[in-house]
Amino acid sequence: MEKLKILFAVVLSLGTASAATLGVVQTEGGSVQGQNIPLGLFRSVDVFKGIPFAAQPGVFEKPKPHPGWDSILKATKFAQRCLQISMLQTSSFGGEDCLYLNIWVPQGQQVSSDLPVMIWFYGGGFMVGGSMGANFLNNYLYSGQEIADKGKVIVVSVGYRVGVLGFLSTGDSSLPGNYGLWDQHAAIAWVHRNIRSFGGDPDNITLFGESAGGASVSYQTLSPHNKGLFKRAISQSGVAFCPWAMSSKPRTISEQVAVKVGCPTDDRMVACLKSTDVKTLVMAAPSMEKGSPDHPAVKNLLLSPVVDGDFLPDQPSNLFHNTADIDYLAGVNSMDGHLFTSQDIPSLERKLFLFILEDVKRLVAAYTKEMGQAGLEVAFAEYSSNWESTPSQYSIKRTAVDIGTDYLFLVPTQTAIYLHAANARSGRTYSYLLSEPSLMAGPGKPYNDWVESDHADDLQFVFGKPFTTPKAYGDRHRDLSGYMIAYWTNFARTGDPNTGILKVPATWPEYAITGQQFLDINAKMDGSSIGQEMRLRFVRLWTSTLPSLQSCGVTEA
Template identity: 30%
Template sequence: MTRAIFVISLVLKTIISATHEANIKVQVEQGWLQGEELELVTGDGKYFSFKGIPYAAPPVGKLRFKAPQPAIPWEGVRNSTQHGSKCIQFDIFTNKLVPASEDCLFLNVYTSNLNPKVPLPVMFFIHGGGFESDSGNVDNYGPDFLVGNGVVLVTINYRLEVLGFLSLDTEAVPGNAGMKDQVTALKWVKKNIEKFGGDPENITVFGQSAGSVSTVLHMVSPMSRGLFKRAISMSGVPSCDWAMAYQPKRRAFVLGKQLGFDTTDPENLLEFLQNVSAEKLTGVSPNVLASEEVSNILKMFHFAPVVERDFGQEHFLTENPEKLLMEGKVSQVDLMIGHSTSEGIGDLILFEDTFLKTYSQYAELLVPTKIQVKKNPEEVFKLSDMIRKHYFGTKSISKDTLQEFLDYINDSAYGYDIYRYINLLSKVLKRNTYVYKFTAVSTRNIYGKIGQKYNFTVAGHLDDTAYIFDPKHANLNIDKKSKEYKIVTQTVALFTNFAKYGNPTPDKSLGVTWTPFNNNSEAYMDIGEDLTPGQNLDADVAAFWKSVFDKAGLEF
């Protein structure tokens, strides 16, 4: 009798489980999706996960380099328990080809409630990686913390490097295919997110590094207008030297020549490049400046967003982003923007021998590329001397001045450009702008940890993401009594409060009030183990670099 009861109980549990799994289905525009229910890493509950959802047609064959086309409907129920393929890429940290595919335009949706009484705010994340690598997968961007705080999270893949950002300056391939992928994903979310419990009228676009640059570009792009309500920019703006393409058409023809096809005809080049294997278009270095032969990662990536020529078709960007801002041509959205303490720590340690040697030998490298390409060598050398004296005094650039070099990287490649954009945006946005500096340090600082070899204890580039996401590859423990858990809890609260209310501190629950930025007080929040309000962020950095640009006769 006991055995019979056990068997019946087991059968009932199996039936209930199967019925429950069958209910984790959502019907979107293209068809039915089968998701799954997963445990939050914090142990505080569960969430629904839908991975590998196609938001556009596979960009292969004659669609290579072109604007994305609508997603293809499917028959039956599509299994959405596994990620779709990553976009083909070389990992910028390991410099190795990542198992991936051209058929990679997938997104992932995570939610705690498929049928909430009130639709949940949506957070749409754009990954970084220099427009060259990474994906929206849980390897780096596990959703647990955010969905546990009452938002729907969407992460995406978009085409990278040559496949995503080739520009032939033609109507067929004007550039920005990867940016148009992002817009297409946003449009998909706008149409379908209600089915996952999300609010299509309350979407926050946010991103880190290249994803941060993308976020700011969406604010000025006519294609993105009306698709989101709020934006969070983490460590990158379009004026950073590495953020926008330089001489993209010329670079495209250099690429063809490197691959054995020397032509001046863009149509012939397109036909050739559409028939080259995707692997041959990955990890390439079609340099157009001699300086790129010795230094690239801080100065520019080979393929990135471009200012397109207006061919009368729908376009992502046809004017310089700064010009658009100065003319007030920006989406009126709430904004949260900032950067980490030591953005360059990963670059410095990973490439220290190359950096120290080349920057010591070639003085002009200290000068931002946007100045170098507009001034003659004599003027560039004078500016270089000015910069070197400010950061290094009479010391040489060597392993004995790593801290000084780290400060230089942080300020020149990130800090001043972000400061300038904050001031530009604050003048034209009619909504609140919240500025932060991320200073938290703990065992979750995966990238800043590299600096421990040299006794640097800092928050580096990408470190902030580990406090709003759970990077599954890192197996980071969360002890609810730990410092790490405290920082995660308050950081996630800031980000999700902003997504919900347009205000990171809408009440007294975090013990502080985050005052919006204005050009008088220049208020900001220091996000560390504690939350500390401040004023005049990076004022000394801003004053020095303004003097450099003034001496160069350039407004920016």
């Protein structure tokens, strides 16, 4: 037995020693050297942290090429996040020099070549966020290591400007906005030009992102500026149609910021804003105050992309011809709205408190404001139609979560998926719903036991956290994480989530206008995990019935 152990140890050391590594890599800006992390027998991953893909951007300017460097850049430390306001809005952190990316390259016995590439965009409501180091309690959520190693793909994560510096706009050419989207575009273009040196295939790039990152991916597919730069895209819980993903009144917001920093709101405003201290600008962001049923918190996400006539030459619904040859996979978590609705109606998660029916009505009224009293009545009747004659607390709470999920995420995503399929030439379309019970739900835990996947719950599974921190998860979570990594990386490799180097538990059908099939993703998947016409009744309510009330003039101010 002892001999066997020694032999195994020798083999293991030989294996890790002889896993290939890239060493110094030549990029357009100069040479970079990362770090090789051994993972097992003939397996390692090369990690490059903090490679600049553009120069430090000017305030309210598009990114420019990086001037380059002379000696070898030691790419072993994360760069700083883009300058942003803290979640409590009491301070700012990060820096202006923040247009950097990180790369994970899986290695076997030979140096990898022609690998599929996946570029990650983080969420944060276009206000906050980052992929440079710890996201929460020293836990780095967006490490590409597990995806790269298991799926044999290169993972790239990028920094982009957020908040005032990323998305302030006057709604015209004097301050067009969308600077954060231009940063993402510059990163995509850099990867397309340089990734071959890291063993990647520049003709097989997939974008993926969650929440505002998912909406960013959606915008990148719609922009004519990305033609030929990537092949596929994955939007998780966020698309261009989400009500929080596009600024409806950019001029008003820019004037509010100007007043806060002491600038005039006339034709001198932009020049004054540009000469204002950047930290002062960042702190002047609209308040992300706590929500209420009458004013949902998500309505405070006021700094977001705009139709600028350049990056987005038209309304998103008119730009889907640009996605005709892009494979698109998109979906939501079954209770994406829970995080937001429980902030707007705090009694939602208080297990012993009565949840008031009136609060649900007020929430529906806030979401249907443009359609007036008629909109509220129609929407509420639809959502309460399956209730018992005296509705239970469960029915009322569940409906509140459904309303938030539908309005903020599910209906916009189904709209984007439908339009992608309707405009597709060679591009394939896939739709999913993640319905795994929440890890926070159950006895002794903060959530009610009926709560399923909440907003951002998908991230831990996509990034393989159940493998890297096994004690925090059970076997079912490792199963689910393995499934999601398999589907995502197969899709990145071939454009078909079922086909690649990893086995999947159920065949995921393509989405088509007729049938509208989707995959129901959870730890207990099998051949029956296929659904059709996801919540079609409510999709029709929000996309057809309610807008028709508005156009018929039934609404009240």
